[in-house]
Amino acid sequence: xxxxxxxxxxxxxxxxxxxxxxxxxxxxxxxxxxxxxxxxxxxxxxxxxxxxxxxxxxxxxxxxxxxxxxxxxxxxxxxxxxxxxxxxxxxxxxxxxxxxxxxxxxxxxxxxxxxxxxxxxxxxxxxxxxxxxxxxxxxxxxxxxxxxxxxxxxxxxxxxxxxxxxxxxxxxxxxxxxxxxxxxxxxxxxxxxxxxxxxxxxxxxxxxxxxxxxxxxxxxxxxxxxxxxxxxxxxxxxxxxxxxxxxxxxxxxxxxxxxxxxxxxxxxxxxxxxxxxxxxxxxxxxxxxxxxxxxxxxxxxxxxxxxxxxxxxxxxxxxxxxxxxxxxxxxxxxxxxxxxxxxxxxxxxxxxxxxxxxx
Numbered sequence: 285x286x287x288x289x290x291x292x293x294x295x296x297x298x299x300x301x302x303x304x305x306x307x308x309x310x311x312x313x314x315x316x317x318x319x320x321x322x323x324x325x326x327x328x329x330x331x332x333x334x335x336x337x338x339x340x341x342x343x344x345x346x347x348x349x350x351x352x353x354x355x356x357x358x359x360x361x362x363x364x365x366x367x368x369x370x371x372x373x374x375x376x377x378x379x380x381x382x383x384x385x386x387x388x389x390x391x392x393x394x395x396x397x398x399x400x401x402x403x404x405x406x407x408x409x410x411x412x413x414x415x416x417x418x419x420x421x422x423x424x425x426x427x428x429x430x431x432x433x434x435x436x437x438x439x440x441x442x443x444x445x446x447x448x449x450x451x452x453x454x455x456x457x458x459x460x461x462x463x464x465x466x467x468x469x470x471x472x473x474x475x476x477x478x479x480x481x482x483x484x485x486x487x488x489x490x491x492x493x494x495x496x497x498x499x500x501x502x503x504x505x506x507x508x509x510x511x512x513x514x515x516x517x518x519x520x521x522x523x524x525x526x527x528x529x530x531x532x533x534x535x536x537x538x539x540x541x542x543x544x545x546x547x548x549x550x551x552x553x554x555x556x557x558x559x560x561x562x563x564x565x566x567x568x569x570x571x572x573x574x575x576x577x578x579x580x581x582x583x584x585x586x587x588x589x590x591x592x593x594x595x596x597x598x599x600x601x602x603x604x605x606x607x608x609x610x611x612x613x614x615x616x617x618x619x620x621x622x623x624x625x626x627x628x629x630x631x632x633x634x635x636x637x638x639x640x641x642x643x
Contacts, residue, residue, distance in 0.1 A: 286623075292607075294621075311557060319613060333372065334533050341353060344363070345362065345367050361491070372461070374477070375390060376458050380452065381452040383451070384398060402432055402466055432466045492513070494511070513530060514530075535583065535586055536581060536582075536583055543612070544564065550564075565611070565612055604618070605617075
């Protein structure tokens with residue numbers, strides 16, 4: 285049990301004793317547990333499938349019209365449960381690493397994307413003969429906080445090639461192939477997301493439409509990857525809601541493991557004004573999740589699922605939301621002491637190289 289778990293349990297027992305003595309306080313928290321925000325699935329508990337994943341059609345998934353796919357036209361993609369598991373499985377490339385091109389193939393990305401967004405800033409200049417210009421030396425290992433890739437430049441002859449030195453990369457931590465910059469959920473969510481892919485039903489099968497995405501603002505529109513045509517989803521009442529929006533990713537929300545379920549809370553609280561109601565906090569029964577409406581596991585866009593992302597830049601909004609989700613609406617962020625390692629950070633640098641404010 286880490287520091288955050290201990291702080292949560294301490295706050296849980298303290299607030300529980302207060303609610304037992306004050307049914308009005310229990311009612312206020314019971315009403316909060318039905319908040320619309322807490323019914324929206326958090327991004328950290330959603331699997332995502334990228335439309336532009338290079339592994340689709342080459343390693344995973346079935347392309348019904350292969351000619352249209354190779355011409356860059358719209359086509360249908362069939363994904364079963366195993367394919368979705370492999371597309372969402374976290375990737376870890378240990379040292380000594382692999383070539384940048386091989387890492388891009390493993391992650392389903394373009395090598396230029398990894399070089400631009402995933403690698404440390406110093407590594408973008410490439411190796412040089414002198415350190416005065418800020419370039420790096422051969423065989424120097426470069427890492428940077430906030431970047432998931434470490435890089436080392438090696439002579440091309442080592443890899444039986446010619447030309448400029450080759451970039452060898454590895455991952456500093458587990459990489460989420462469906463997330464921006466490969467950065468997984470914040471550390472507050474723990475490491476359970478490493479095994480979320482195993483919860484996908486292998487018997488599921490979905491047929492999705494994929495269309496080309498054009499790069500606007502140029503003299504002639506050029507291809508810029510793919511977009512999904514969202515198929516919609518079945519709501520909590522079992523009704524089919526079609527969508528049709530174009531989306532870069534489709535999401536698969538999973539049921540959350542809240543604090544009440546984790547500790548196996550059996551006690552109940554009496555709620556003022558609700559005769560006969562015995563509330564068991566921390567269950568999050570109203571949270572949207574795939575299969576909750578009886579339609580089985582289904583992929584849909586963020587708008588259909590109303591996926592909610594948390595920010596940990598410079599305010600307490602993300603902290604309060606995480607505590608609300610983990611406790612099923614029973615606790616507020618101000619009631620739980622922040623662990624010593626918690627800090628506000630940015631996934632990407634601000635334009636112009638300015639850093640975000642640190643509190």
